[in-house]
Amino acid sequence: MSEKQKHATAYWKENLKYLIILLSIWFIVSYGCGILFREALNEIRLGGFKLGFWFAQQGSIYVFVILIFVYVRLMNKLDKKYGFDE
Template sequence: MSEKQKHATAYWKKNLSYLIILLTIWFLVSYGAGILFKEELNNIKLGGFKLGFWFAQQGSIYVFVILIFVYVRLMNKLDKKFGFDE
């Protein structure tokens, strides 16, 4: 395998690791907080609403949007590290 191919393979492995980590966080927040841990979270109130309900309705969307910005930042750093930036 050429040096360029090794470079590109390392880039994609790191990219996939970022995706797996970020999607796992999103899954834990949306499914875990909204469904699995709903009863425990409902003991806490946020803006007059139970926290489990809030995560199921709003929280997972906010976390997803934040994760998009985190992914963009990580990918910009990764692109610079591997020389794929414009």
């Protein structure tokens, strides 16, 4: 295997690691906080709404948008690390 192919393979392995971690965080926030932990979170209020309801309706969307920006930053660093930046 050539050096370029080794770099590409390592790049995609790190990329998949980032994707798995970030999507796991989103799953925990959206499914966990919005459905599984809803009863416990409903004891807390945020802006007059129960926190479990807030995560189900708004929180998972906000977390997803934040994770998009985190992913962009991680990918820019990864591109520079492996020389795929322009």
